[in-house]
Amino acid sequence: MRTSEVVREPMVLREGLVLTMNRAHDVLASTDVLVRNGRIEAIGPRLEVPEGTREIDARGGIIMPGMIDTHRHMWQTAMRGYGADWTLTQYFVWYYLTWGKRFRPEDIWAGNFLSALEALDAGVTTTVDWSHGLQTVEHAEAAADALEEAPGRFVLAYGNIQQGPWEWTTDHAFRAFVERRFGGGGTELLGFQLAFDVTGDPAFPERAAFEVARDLDVPVTTHAGVWGATNDDGIRLMHEHGFMTPRTIYVHAATLSPDSYHRISATGGWASVSTESEQSAGQGYPPTWQLRRYGIGVSLSMDTSVWWSADLFSAMRATLGADRAREHLEAHARNETVTNHHLRAEHVVEWATIGGARALGLDHLIGSIEIGKRADLVVLKNDHSPAMTPILHPYGHVAFQAQRADVHTVIVDGVLVKDDHRLVGDHLARARRGVDxxxxxxxxxxxxxxxxxxxxxxxxxxxxxxxPYTYTEWRSESARWRDRGGPDTSEQNADGGTPKPPSA
Structure with a gap:
């Protein structure tokens, strides 16, 4: 969505129930929100607006900030649902070791463009494209082109699973791409990160990539706490070498030790929790219970449409379920009963909105409904759905009742991109042709x-x-344990239980 091609007409959302997600989490009944020049200009009842302002009826609905997905492999969306029965290992085999290498730049474009539209349709106005299929600069150009053409807000997190990060980040072609497309830090609609993982190799070859990130002054997003792939050794190496910062995002963070959580908390890092992915694929149990314990900031993400959709309503619902299930099971094991939930619906709505903005360092621009912020807004309203009435507990309604079909209006940077349940423009037809x-x-x-x-x-x-990281010979301790026969459950410990890895 190139700003030179956009006309931002003034709009007013009338008489909605406003979830501001400001510091006080104010909830405002029967309230209007006026949008002009891409920003939120006024909030209040019965606002007077300039002549010619488009009026959107939000009565009976919820006005909330656009949702934010901090980790999504958008290039894989052309393979929607293909891996429904995969484990994480089978995902690694298909994408890392075999067929992922066959993707052409035009395939990256097609996946990204369709994924962008899917996100917007679901009320996700900002998405981090964890783009680890960028085997060449031509692939990266295609990824960036798709994100610029789509009418949303995105962050290109540049990665390459086919090569060591110490190689591709130091290549002159990569640096030229960054300077050409993101010189000066990018734009408010298209930001930039580096996306790579730290295997735990004591030689710490990833140091070179972190130094590039520091030189470019861009954040790093990394899969951490993923069973059998990235765990405590990587966190320790990052910390000892001074590369853990408040802008670092740790994706999954599901199988880490208390020491690692302490290091993340002490350095102000953020987690991106993909609950559906962690539950189904096997990265580890969704760690929100641990993150809350150590005071680590949480954002939500959907990972990839090769399994799941871009629907953060599902993420909120699954996250509440996983956290509460663990709390109940632990209490039952002590012969106790949980009488009050610690994780509330309000918390996951926060994580899906302002939490994502804070993780990305964009909370001064987006993530809440406050005067002066960029107008990334969603109206949940569906007069044809019996599930959209009554709205009694607004956070609970968003987390447990609403779904993508209830997304009536989506505004990004003051531009209407979904109106009356339909995406604006002919983008979808073009996306379908590319994916076909x-x-x-x-x-x-x-x-x-x-x-x-x-x-x-x-x-x-x-x-x-x-x-899965074919660019290095390093294997984690849990992988070496597995190679010694760990998966064979017929091998028993002395106490009758199955063997455990030396460290997890």
Missing amino acids: ETVAYLMQELGDEAWLEGMHPAIPELSVLEN
Whole structure:
């Protein structure tokens, strides 16, 4: 969405229930929100507005900040649902070791563009494109093109799973791309991060990539606390070398020790929790209970549409369920009963909005409904849905009752991008054409047999389990344990239990 091509007409959202998500979490009944020149100009009842202002009826609905997804592999959206029955290992095998290498720049564009529209349709106005399919600068150009053409707010988190981060970040072509597309820090609509993982290799080869991030003055987002891939050794190395900062985002953070959580908390880092992914794929149990214990800021994310959708309503619902389930089970094990929930609906709505903005360092611009902030707004309203009435507990309604079909209006930076339940413009037709071409190409590349096997994978050999990062020979301790026969549950400990890894 190039700003030179955008006309920002003044708009007023009339008589909605406003979830401000400001510091006080004010909830304002029957309130108007006036938008002019891309910003929130006024908030209050029965606002007087300039002549020619578009009026949007929000009566019977909720006005909330646009939601923010801090970790999504948008390039994979062309393969929507393909990996529904995958484990994380099978995901690694398909994308890291085999077919992910076949994606062309135009396939990256198609996945990103469709993913962007999917997010906006679900009320997600800002998405971090954790773009680790950028094998060449041409792939990166395609990713950035798609994000600029889509009518939303995005952050390109540049990554390359086929090469060590110490290699691609120091390549002159990468630096030229960054200077060309993001010189001066990017724009308010398209930001930039570096996306790479730290394996825990004592040699710490990732140091070179962190130094590039420091030189460019851009944040790093990293998959941390992922069972069998990235754990405490990586956190310790980052901390000892001074590369943990308040702008660092730790994705999943599900299998870390207290020492690692202390380090993240002490350095002001943020977590991006993908509850549906962690529950289903196997990164580890969703860690919100740990993050709350150590005072680590939380944001929410959806990971990839190869499994799940871009629907943060699902993320909020799943996160509440996972956190509460653990609390109940721990209490039951002590022969106790939970009488009050610690994690409330209000908390996950915060994480899906202003929490994401704070994680990205954008809370001065977006994430709450306050005068002067950029107008990234969502109206939840569906007069045809029995589930949208009555609205008694607004946070509970957003977290447990609402869904993408109830997203009536979406505004990004003062521009109307969804109106009366339909995306504005003809973007979707173009996205479909691009994705159709990508799917046809991939089906031809794989062949019929491999295409079907990919959706219904057999259990892989142990040799592909221990290290998805093919650019390094380093293997984590849990991977080496697995290689010694850990997965064989017939091997028992002396106490009759299954063996445990030396460290987790």
